Amino acid sequence: MNFVEERIITDGKIGEGNILKVDSFLNHQLDIDFIEKTGREFYNRFGNCGVNRIVTIEASGIGIACITAQFFNVPVIYAKKSKTLNLSGNVYSVKARSYTRQDEYEVFISKDYLHKGDRVLIIDDFLAQGNALKALVEIMKQAGAVIAGVGIVIEKAFQLGGDYIRSLGIQVEALARISSMSVEKGIVFC
């Protein structure tokens, strides 16, 4: 087991509705030493990909993206979410659907900060159904940016998001890939 898998076993909890709770170290309270380790590992995996921007989506990817960006020495852009798109129009945007909240929202990034030919590493805490990630992929397409890779801390590999994104020819690296989980049988990694 690597350090992410070990931490999930030690501190992760399976909650109601088969939700993996890792909010003691990843997405409510953040263990900064742990986040630094994930950033270093993303750099090990994508450091030679010519990345010039790290992109994530608010809110839970931001801390991981910022600390990862220290290794790459590049800026972070976090896509914003809004129920309504009442902006100046100078944005790339796409509608996305929230799995947990069961509603729709707009995801957008200002055209000022993402350009044709940019080489983007997308970072996020979780990949499950992949709705947020699909929205980011669509925004990269609108911008003409190249997706150099996708770095995920925890992938629920039994859901379909990761397979779909990989089928587009995009390199997706998840530091922990869960093949199954239940209260009865615990967490099993790929």
Add this chain to the structure above:
Amino acid sequence: MNFVEERIITDGKIGEGNILKVDSFLNHQLDIDFIEKTGREFYNRFGNCGVNRIVTIEASGIGIACITAQFFNVPVIYAKKSKTLNLSGNVYSVKARSYTRQDEYEVFISKDYLHKGDRVLIIDDFLAQGNALKALVEIMKQAGAVIAGVGIVIEKAFQLGGDYIRSLGIQVEALARISSMSVEKGIVFC
């Protein structure tokens, strides 16, 4: 002028409704070198305050809080926002009002991560009316945590939030304090 004031003059824009746009380096695209400088400066100002937790609120404070936490070597907790509070109940929570969106939302932190006697540094990108900050102060009160200080990157000192929080006896340090701003006269610092 310090480095924050200089950066605001160079890259900040005054938008419609007298809004200061700093999304090229602070709260949409993030210049990580700049954020590191703010983190170091917060450590200069609060490093001897016995801080054991950094608290912020999603989403725009998270990157700054995480990088600041590297200097303090403490975990970050970011308060979450939700329209509805459909949680297990194991949270400190308070209603807050958004100035920009003109709606109400719940701010909450799990009771698992914040305890009586914790010494908290609150970090955020902006302080204007102070609604988000007031919500965090109330949550600290619910938890019995001590507010060791509040570190803000940009304070709109012509709005009332900072005065109010200081009137509670809390040390508020803003790296740039704007006394007035307008398209015609530009940005004036305190």
